[in-house]
Amino acid sequence: MYRRLIVPGALAASLMLAIPASADGYSPGAPGIGDPYYPAYGNGGYDVSHYDLRLKYQPKTDLLEGTATILATTTQDLSRFDLDFGLKVSEVRVNGIRASFATSGDEELEITPAAGLPKGTPITIVVRYSGKPSDVKLFGFTSWARTPDGAVAANEPESAAWWFPSNDHPRDKATYDVSVAVPDGTQAISNGVLTSTTSQLGWTRYNWRSDKPQATYLATLAIGRFDITTGTTANGLPVVNAYSKDLDPATKDAARASVERTSEAVEFLEGVFGPYPFNAVGGYVPNVSAGFALETQTRPFYSPKFFTKGSNVSVIVHELAHQWYGDNVSVHNWADIWLNEGFASYAEWLWSEKEGEGTAQELADYVYAQHPADDPFWTVAPGDPGAAHQFDDAVYDRGAMALQALRNAVGDDDFFAILKGWQKEHAYGNAQVGDFVKYAERVSGKPLADLFDTWLYQPSRPASPAAEALGFKAARSVPQPRSWPAIARAHSGSRI
Template sequence: MHRRLIAPGALAVSLLLTVPASAADYKPGAPGIGDPYYPAYGNGGYDVSHYDLRLKYQPVTDTLEGTATLLARTTQDLSRFNLDFLLDVSEVRVGGAKASFARSGEHELEITPQTPLAKGTPVTIVVRYRGVPSSKQAYGFTNWHRTPDGGVAANEPEAAWWWFPSNDHPLDKATYDVSVAVPDGTQAISNGTLQSTSSRAGWTRYNWRSAKPQATYLATLAVGRFDITTGRTESGIPVINAYSKDLGDTAGAARASVERTGEVTDWLTGYFGPYPYNALGGYVPNVTTGYALETQTRPFYSPRQFAGGSNVSVVVHELAHQWYGDLVSVAGWKDIWINEGFARYAQWLWSEHEGEGTAQELADHVYASHAADDPFWKVKPGDPGPEHQFDIAVYDRGALALQVLRNEIGDRAFFTILKGWPAKYAYGNATVGDFQAYAEQVSGRSLAGLFDTWLFRPSKPGAPAARGAGVASRSSGVTAPKSWTKITATNSVHGR
């Protein structure tokens, strides 16, 4: 046997290389991801790649129980970390071992693993839980919609807390498997493709999969009694739509609108590029709220969106978000214009398509119909503040800014940008500043003045600026295009 001799200096170096970080180097993850609008939303210290949610829901009692398995990777030496969640937790495991947990703040679940986690460590987090979502509140509100035949999770900027533990911010996208058992005769609707269903002992389990990165607020769950329709777009994307059996007089208008999902999506690809997912659809539960939401691959629509008749314009709005908001998500909630200004502008393009008023005519109308002292102009679409994040100005003034950009750089560059932007930041996040830089790159022009005037000043641009931007400032601009009534009928999409 040969014994290898190691010089003392070499041994010291070897030991230094193998000694792990000391306990003092491990820190708790931040209780917020760093969003200035919502400092407590999301969490620091880790990044989730996949959520596996295995749930059971009883509509009669509004009781949800489940096991959530999160696949994540640490982004720092981590002694403790938070999840955003409200339901009652019975057990947490980290890496297979039981972890201690406690509540803090309005919606934080603090988890302390038995052994600290080094930076870059793949980690599996399992949370077992149960509760009545409609009984839970944070910051004075609930985002769980109780319905006569079940419940719905769909809201923005937060909704996940009421049905699964998460890192609840668009910066941390992940893929999803959502498996839900409900009583026979009841359906469970979620995002993506329906992988399978199975029945046993009076319960039916629905297994849904979202195979592309998805922000937490875009994950949805609806349980109730639905009529389901299926089909395919012209380009071959499977479509699943669902309508509550209890929609009453709005049922026909809802179907006449949402059943055009495939047609609208194929039309939008001409402006925004290929549809980015392998599933499509929409659902209309019997909720009392008034808004719609771009839940990924399968938008949520309130029945009130169809109270006045069919409303394809709102379908255009939510499907446009599949590119602007879902494929490319905000880096921070102050960047909401990238979602809402563009979805509104898609409605303007649809108006052109339908021969009911051009985008230019709609821009002229928006500019001329709001006096200089109208609070409309106080809201800055490029950074509206949390209290005005879904103000109508983010939508209408935001779309107006896009028409001004179109006039400034011309149709060729403008539509190149509309299609190129989702491809450049696909499945990621971006800021208003990123969009300005991209628009300058494509157009070859400096656009700082334009963006400042139309997105960031809390005042109405004067007549000279409007004329220079190709926007009418004369009184004739007040005349509303034919599509205006349909577009304003969708205004409650922002009434979160």
């Protein structure tokens, strides 16, 4: 997990200066989609519907060769547009005709088609490229991890720019076909369903399809030698789990004892959030040194570090909960991260409640008691934490406390109706924190703005009387729930 700080005002001003007016009425698309935390993320002027990625990767040299075919529709009269990308491009075509291109900044690929593109025009963009992703640093870091036998692309808030060109922001979701050729004996894992494999001249090609809208940071690629288990859920959903062959044996056993409970966890979460929204499920544990887990759509990524001290189903529940909160309903801006992390963390608390290892209320009381009023924990506002604190513990744990406060305020019937109804109302789309507040008020019939302001936006500990009024114990000492060590172990890396 990497965080990079951008000064919004200064960068936004520079981006505006980079967009000259066009004499014929057509104008360039903005080189940023308008996210206050990350002004350079994403682009304006078009909306992507599908990515078709045809790749070839050599693990020994880290050479990636690719052809990306992008289907999109213009949203303005467009003279030029950007894609976010870091590798070397050799050719770009727009609607079959060669387009000129240039690069600027860290990841802007500026494309000028042969003629202007009217608003509402379907366009096909083909980008041919190659390079060694591990040699590429964007904004001073890399999201491409080499492994002893391959590589992994997984990170938040971005990882796409190291392996395919895109409109790199959650607001522009699309479907994916990912086809990857690797040397025989090596496997390639991505999102969705494995539709076919073919072998020719020492190379095996794996073809993956993700048929529901997916944010760019949720696209993943793992190449290496894996032990793979397959199956189906009770509802017939295909399950694919993978573990690097060279993991420490004890770690691999603990990982399997955790990840292989994916179907059980999905069944539980369907009772909380409603029907699972995608065409496949599973998880993978590659041999990487990274310390985080990530909700890559249909196939979460788990660092082996989560399992070095034994099994941990809590982190599995967390990442699977994101399939609803974060993947199905995605953030509108990165400031809305509570809609991802608060809910996935609360899912861990609900799992604890189901397992008889501590109720959600007991966990909320314990977290509240662990952080006195002068603890900096309370200065982070989960509803708008800022880019520098987007993945701080408060976003997760104070964010989960906010949901317990909501549950206590509206009662279980309305609370769980809100969790499920929200998914239907915003399925495969994006939303903001304010949208959730209004939705909760509509379902419950209660004014909730003050509650959310207290728990999500005030840079201070909710006062004891207010907390006690919502069912929290304000005692200095609260017994530790049995599930807390497993939940806390997820903090040793990061649950993102």
